[in-house]
Amino acid sequence: MADKKTIIVFSGDMDKVMASFIIANGAAAMGSEVTMFFTFWGLNVLRKAQKIKVKKDFMEKMFGWMMPRGAEKLGLSKMNFGGMGAVMMKQIMKKKNVNSLPELIESAQAMGVRMIACTMSMDVMGIKEEELIDGIEFAGVATYLGESDEANVNLFI
């Protein structure tokens, strides 16, 4: 099985993002070329945890301040209770020896899963390249469409 897979990670919810990486890593482990395309809220997954000094206008600052900074900070799509749900979920996963989201991202990168940040969403949300983790590519919808055209599994999450 060497077919390509693509996943659009639109969601910034911890549970949906975890599902994305579990699928991506599983496919990569089975020998597939996997491309993950991060757009809109999904960009938050790729943000560095620490604040990076970049020039932003008022709106961009506000967005940057309101959106979670990185995989550790994401909430659940349901039963989040202001972050409590996400904390509980992490504790349970740890107890059950399920890889955490940061671990999943690390192994995805180690297995050569391509991670592309959508430049158009970055522009709209005012997220700069320096604010995202290393090893990310930057491209637009045409790149996604080219990849998905060669893939036999294309998911929007």
Added chain:
Amino acid sequence: MADKKTIIVFSGDMDKVMASFIIANGAAAMGSEVTMFFTFWGLNVLRKAQKIKVKKDFMEKMFGWMMPRGAEKLGLSKMNFGGMGAVMMKQIMKKKNVNSLPELIESAQAMGVRMIACTMSMDVMGIKEEELIDGIEFAGVATYLGESDEANVNLFI
């Protein structure tokens, strides 16, 4: 690249619907046949902005009154703050010269993207053909399945 693409637009959230049209228009621009299938909340994208006089029972009236009437009225899936988030997002997009959702819909129609409204959801939600914008086709799940069967990219948004 002349392969078909299909997108089920289930969501009525401005951000997800925009993603749908950005993908659809990109694919159409690259020469693909694209079919968008609007169902459930996604039907609201296709509603005319003005109130159309049609016979509805009480439940249908209530639904029609509670759901956003058209692309201009959609909210964000996150950080909507009772519509303020959507307004802000539109301002940012305008400032960044990103096409608005109504513009994306217009260009989709101009490029021949097929837009199909799910008749079963229309029936359940009490939305009548006259309430939807022009140029829409009406069909059920069998039509979607036929299209997706011939497509190499099928997304559910």
Added chain:
Amino acid sequence: MADKKTIIVFSGDMDKVMASFIIANGAAAMGSEVTMFFTFWGLNVLRKAQKIKVKKDFMEKMFGWMMPRGAEKLGLSKMNFGGMGAVMMKQIMKKKNVNSLPELIESAQAMGVRMIACTMSMDVMGIKEEELIDGIEFAGVATYLGESDEANVNLFI
């Protein structure tokens, strides 16, 4: 049309789950092999309505108590109003002679749609096999990837 279809049912929202089964049943009726893979919140769709006596730790008990027990208990992804929306939706569907979710699940099983519960999510959420309805298979992401690789339509809902 004998091509395979796969649907990941991640959502536990009544409306999205209904969409999943309407697509699955339509495809099965048209002669496709359909595999539905239930994960995260989607597992709640498969829970038996009655409480089943199983050993659970505190967190698992809490999750089990907070999450809807079965297809009858699911809420809408929008306008749920603490369950009122879901009740209204069911009334409307009944009036319009649209199959209820339990009926859709029954016919899916009758048509041989494969329903797989994600064992990893079951472990994380503390859901035991005895708590799920009959006729369900149990497997992980590798099984999903194998199926999706042979399918020409793969959706994440």
